[in-house]
Amino acid sequence: MNKTGTAMLALVLLGAYLWNNNGPSAENQTAPRNQTSATHETNKPSGASVIADAFTRRLENAPVEAEGRVLKVLPDDNQGSRHQRFLLDTGFNHTVLVAHNIDLAPRIENLQRGDSVRFKGDYEWNAKGGVVHWTHRDPSGRHADGWLEHKGQRYQ
Numbered sequence: 001m002n003k004t005g006t007a008m009l010a011l012v013l014l015g016a017y018l019w020n021n022n023g024p025s026a027e028n029q030t031a032p033r034n035q036t037s038a039t040h041e042t043n044k045p046s047g048a049s050v051i052a053d054a055f056t057r058r059l060e061n062a063p064v065e066a067e068g069r070v071l072k073v074l075p076d077d078n079q080g081s082r083h084q085r086f087l088l089d090t091g092f093n094h095t096v097l098v099a100h101n102i103d104l105a106p107r108i109e110n111l112q113r114g115d116s117v118r119f120k121g122d123y124e125w126n127a128k129g130g131v132v133h134w135t136h137r138d139p140s141g142r143h144a145d146g147w148l149e150h151k152g153q154r155y156q
Contacts, residue, residue, distance in 0.1 A: 048091030051123065051130070055094060058125040063144060064132060065120040066090050073111050076102070083133075084108065088117060095129045100148055100155070105136035108150045121146035 047066025054062045068088030074097075077083040083099040084107045090096055098119060100107070108117070121135040135146040137156050147156035 051090045051096060052092045052094050054123045055125060055130055060124050062123040064123045067116060067118040070111060070113050070115045070117060071095060072113065086111060097131045098135065099131055099133045100135045104139060106155050108148060108155055111150065115150060118149040
């Protein structure tokens with residue numbers, strides 16, 4: 001990344017930090033999806049800022065929950081466990097690869113560019129933006145369950 005790109009990324013992250021810590025008061029914000037407590041949810045960083053922070057800090061095995069727009073549907077990875085793969089724009093001009101294990105969870109049928117997908121899983125850093133995996137239930141019950149949501153349907 002060149003100096004201009006690095007400076008822009010730093011400004012975006014600073015803006016996200018300031019927005020999350022000094023933004024509008026709780027009564028001026030719309031309620032997040034599935035909100036149970038206004039006080040609990042208003043101090044929670046957005047999914048996009050969590051992803052951007054995980055990328056900046058080069059995190060591995062970081063639990064994340066966010067939403068993105070499909071940029072590209074990729075061919076399935078059929079090496080070992082089969083994975084449905086697609087690229088999501090999660091905001092802040094950031095993309096992640098979603099690798100959804102279709103041996104353990106149903107695939108999203110008819111996934112199209114531009115579709116919105118919410119997800120919960122683990123983030124793994126890489127230089128291209130990172131990978132989100134564990135978007136399914138753990139059959140052994142030792143790992144937190146993840147999921148994908150597309151057009152009102154949950155896949156796990």
